[in-house]
Amino acid sequence: MLNDSFRYDTGNLCGDGIPLQAIVQAVGTPVYVYSATRLRHNAARLQRAFAPLKAELHYSLKANPNLTLVRILSQAGLGADVVSAGEVDRALRAGVDPARIVFAGVGKTPVEIAFALQARIGWFNVESPDELALLDRLAAEEGYTPQVALRLNPGIHAQTHPHIATGHAGAKFGMPSDVVASLLAVRHAYPHLRLVGIHVHIGSQLGSVTETVEAVRLAQTLAAPYSDVRTLNIGGGFPVPYTTDDRYPPLEEFAQALAPLVCDWRVLAEPGRAVVADAGVLLISVTTVKEQGGQRFVVTDGSMTDLLRPALYGATHQVVPLVERDETLAPAVVTGPVCESTDVLHRAALLPPLRSGDLLAVLTAGAYGMAMASNYNLRTRPPEVLVEDGGWRVIRRRETWDDLLRLETEALGGVSAL
Numbered sequence: 001m002l003n004d005s006f007r008y009d010t011g012n013l014c015g016d017g018i019p020l021q022a023i024v025q026a027v028g029t030p031v032y033v034y035s036a037t038r039l040r041h042n043a044a045r046l047q048r049a050f051a052p053l054k055a056e057l058h059y060s061l062k063a064n065p066n067l068t069l070v071r072i073l074s075q076a077g078l079g080a081d082v083v084s085a086g087e088v089d090r091a092l093r094a095g096v097d098p099a100r101i102v103f104a105g106v107g108k109t110p111v112e113i114a115f116a117l118q119a120r121i122g123w124f125n126v127e128s129p130d131e132l133a134l135l136d137r138l139a140a141e142e143g144y145t146p147q148v149a150l151r152l153n154p155g156i157h158a159q160t161h162p163h164i165a166t167g168h169a170g171a172k173f174g175m176p177s178d179v180v181a182s183l184l185a186v187r188h189a190y191p192h193l194r195l196v197g198i199h200v201h202i203g204s205q206l207g208s209v210t211e212t213v214e215a216v217r218l219a220q221t222l223a224a225p226y227s228d229v230r231t232l233n234i235g236g237g238f239p240v241p242y243t244t245d246d247r248y249p250p251l252e253e254f255a256q257a258l259a260p261l262v263c264d265w266r267v268l269a270e271p272g273r274a275v276v277a278d279a280g281v282l283l284i285s286v287t288t289v290k291e292q293g294g295q296r297f298v299v300t301d302g303s304m305t306d307l308l309r310p311a312l313y314g315a316t317h318q319v320v321p322l323v324e325r326d327e328t329l330a331p332a333v334v335t336g337p338v339c340e341s342t343d344v345l346h347r348a349a350l351l352p353p354l355r356s357g358d359l360l361a362v363l364t365a366g367a368y369g370m371a372m373a374s375n376y377n378l379r380t381r382p383p384e385v386l387v388e389d390g391g392w393r394v395i396r397r398r399e400t401w402d403d404l405l406r407l408e409t410e411a412l413g414g415v416s417a418l
Ligand code: LLP
Pocket: 060, 062, 063, 081, 104, 105, 164, 201, 203, 204, 205, 235, 236, 237, 238, 270, 271, 272, 273, 274, 309, 313, 367, 368
């Protein structure tokens, strides 16, 4: 969706006033472009919405771990929600205060836990009894006592795509309420941990606030007998609209629904998508256009390797031309060149007549875009550009073929890229 940062100005799609065409001329396509202004705006909006809950916000790095973006968000006052030692490392390098790092994840390895303990991160969200015992042992060895929240699987089906629902009984995430209850009852058996919280994250792109409220209530009921367990990590999941037809509750509605419940609680949250999704676009070029099977296929140099969400979740991202055109719009299947039928960026984009070389923007691509990009078909991952203070700069360069070969141990010489 277009917004205050990404919109047309005298017929040209701009990022905070900078014509995106100028960036393409310099850097080529495909390329991700982010708006620093929009990032800061989103961070401030979350901070405002959650101020009545005094919530401590942790940006979920998995949505977009680009160092520069994490640094901006850290400077804007957000901590970090991480799910791997790699993300711990990235958050630290971006300048996030270790005390403001929350480590979630269903299968943290001993090596990852030890690394995070050494870094003195503030919180672990623990997802199994085994992990709790392991963490206690490693914390003893490290001589550091972290805060711990037990991740509750509340047995609630979130209204969202099944691939990104995490709070129902069949999901691998967290622990059912009876297990959480029994661990809370013996929490003093883990003397090297401060087991003071409960964590719930029931899914991403949540379609309603009801299930979140229900999950928080259950967490509170479980913690009620223990006056030292008064922290609630409510996870992330706050949805964003991808098209003008999308009807999701705004994040303010989540905050308002929870505020009356959590007055006496310390609250943490882990938003990812709501921070970065609409702060990024993916720019692509049309390679060829062909009509077949009654459809117009617009084949582009962008692909599922750059933006996996349409292929993986059937997600819809609006696709618009970089130069506004006053011509009749007709549906087109926007695809990439990858050898998979599911290599689709949009199944029915309304676009003007197009030909080779025309430029398009895939909107609302800042979250889970570059983060999930791959080198399938030996495609190099796109560069990332940041628009800030009336200018723009490359914050991650385009990969080269040398980059792709760097880890292969029997590589010979060759050209580095086209
Ligand atoms: N906390 C935990 C424990 C999570 O698992 C996640 C996301 C978040 C926070 C942040 O959720 P958000 O605020 O971004 O909804 N690749 C998928 C989304 C996967 C989300 C995984 N966990 C997509 O492209 O839609």
